[in-house]
Amino acid sequence: MKSKKVSNWHRYHDTLVRAGVPQKYREWYVRHVQALIAAFPGKKLSDLHTKEIGQYLCSLQEQSLEDWQLRQQVDAIRLLLVDTLQLGPAKQVDWNAFAYRVDAEGRAFVEAKGQQYTGSLPENWQRWLLDMQRSLRSQRYALRTERAYLDWLRRFALFCTQHGKAPDSRQARAFLEHLVLDRKVSASTQRQALNALAWFFEHLLQQPLDLGQFMRANKPRRLPVVLSVQEVKRLIDELTGMHRLLAILMYGAGLRLMEVLRLRVQDIDFDQRILTIRRAKGDKDRIVPLPERCMDDLRSHLKERRKQHEQDLALGQGKVQLPDALARKYPGAAEEWKWQFVFASGQLSRDPEGGELRRHHLHETNLQRAIRRAAERAGIEKRVNTHALRHSFATHLLEAGQDIRTVQELLGHANVATTMVYTHVMNRPGVLPVTSPVDRL
Numbered sequence: 001m002k003s004k005k006v007s008n009w010h011r012y013h014d015t016l017v018r019a020g021v022p023q024k025y026r027e028w029y030v031r032h033v034q035a036l037i038a039a040f041p042g043k044k045l046s047d048l049h050t051k052e053i054g055q056y057l058c059s060l061q062e063q064s065l066e067d068w069q070l071r072q073q074v075d076a077i078r079l080l081l082v083d084t085l086q087l088g089p090a091k092q093v094d095w096n097a098f099a100y101r102v103d104a105e106g107r108a109f110v111e112a113k114g115q116q117y118t119g120s121l122p123e124n125w126q127r128w129l130l131d132m133q134r135s136l137r138s139q140r141y142a143l144r145t146e147r148a149y150l151d152w153l154r155r156f157a158l159f160c161t162q163h164g165k166a167p168d169s170r171q172a173r174a175f176l177e178h179l180v181l182d183r184k185v186s187a188s189t190q191r192q193a194l195n196a197l198a199w200f201f202e203h204l205l206q207q208p209l210d211l212g213q214f215m216r217a218n219k220p221r222r223l224p225v226v227l228s229v230q231e232v233k234r235l236i237d238e239l240t241g242m243h244r245l246l247a248i249l250m251y252g253a254g255l256r257l258m259e260v261l262r263l264r265v266q267d268i269d270f271d272q273r274i275l276t277i278r279r280a281k282g283d284k285d286r287i288v289p290l291p292e293r294c295m296d297d298l299r300s301h302l303k304e305r306r307k308q309h310e311q312d313l314a315l316g317q318g319k320v321q322l323p324d325a326l327a328r329k330y331p332g333a334a335e336e337w338k339w340q341f342v343f344a345s346g347q348l349s350r351d352p353e354g355g356e357l358r359r360h361h362l363h364e365t366n367l368q369r370a371i372r373r374a375a376e377r378a379g380i381e382k383r384v385n386t387h388a389l390r391h392s393f394a395t396h397l398l399e400a401g402q403d404i405r406t407v408q409e410l411l412g413h414a415n416v417a418t419t420m421v422y423t424h425v426m427n428r429p430g431v432l433p434v435t436s437p438v439d440r441l
Helices: 002-018 023-039 050-062 067-084 123-138 143-162 169-181 187-203 229-237 241-253 257-261 292-314 364-377 386-399 404-411 416-424
Strands: 110-112 115-117 274-277 286-289
Touching: 002 023, 002 067, 023 050, 023 067, 050 067, 067 364, 123 143, 123 187, 143 169, 143 187, 169 187, 229 241, 229 364, 229 386, 241 257, 241 286, 241 292, 241 364, 241 386, 257 364, 286 404, 364 386, 386 404, 386 416, 404 416
Parallel strands: none
Antiparallel strands: 110 115, 274 286
């Protein structure tokens, strides 16, 4: 029995190596697995059921863990139960759903033999949740949208069952007002919940959502956080490696966070010095200039990235997620270099839909955390996040005399009114510089 345990630990170590887990993190992965074993004293891991695994993962979500710590623990357990031990019940778990915490009300899903684990929800709600997931996927909604809509439907289900009510327009209105009065959500959060409920009523219940007049969250006017040129320089100087290159691209081309992370090799044109941003907000493409300053570093990064891709291919793990149905139309495209993400994750991950092991792009929290910490080291006393670089790009262009229509096109705004907000944070908001009266004293 003892030799079997040793053998399994060796197999788990080999799995960590194949999955690309860095050496410095492997000890933590072993600790996470040991915690799982301790949670089921006297029980073999091979005897665990899907529901037991789901309940343990739910307990992790309820702990005071950082997001990256939660993802690491879930990843460690998945690599043991699925990749190493290849347990059938573990393969039925929606691991990606458990790796991302929504909030205390949200509950992740576990798929088991076509059913979804949804706690104590009635059978009709379980069926609606499953039908909604299938329908969203059949209509090729983004995975983020699918998760958000399913989460809102679950919250609405809990709200209805707690009050012993069937889902109708009156309950939907009460739920949306509950979000504002009791949960104190923002206007954008309430609007997302409304969109999810409207989709549910129209596509699944086949009935209109008639809300009438209901309490909406106020949408206050907020000015964007803009850094000065000197502050941007100090911020970038505090970054290194891939994070530095990403920050330069975001500021130099005015890119959104997911736009820069989803760049693929074929989207970079060094000869014409342009970047093609595909499937951006509103499912629109646009072209932006490739900053001269980052071209050499970007070429060097792509050389290293290609070596990584060739190593993945040698291990049979060189495929990448493709948009829409391209993977079926062009079966070999997923392994081609031009389709690979420029800024890839250091670890392989499971495709939440197909379950295939792939190398996805860098996770957004990785860059967000690096930007925040760099701002602290640089001594910037502002609420700095990744989007502040995009705000600074637009503002600095307008301050340099660039016309607002050009800035609108570069940012990908559908309406110039959206771009006009940057005129309120410019250093020169008028035609001439404005001098404060106190400076004349």
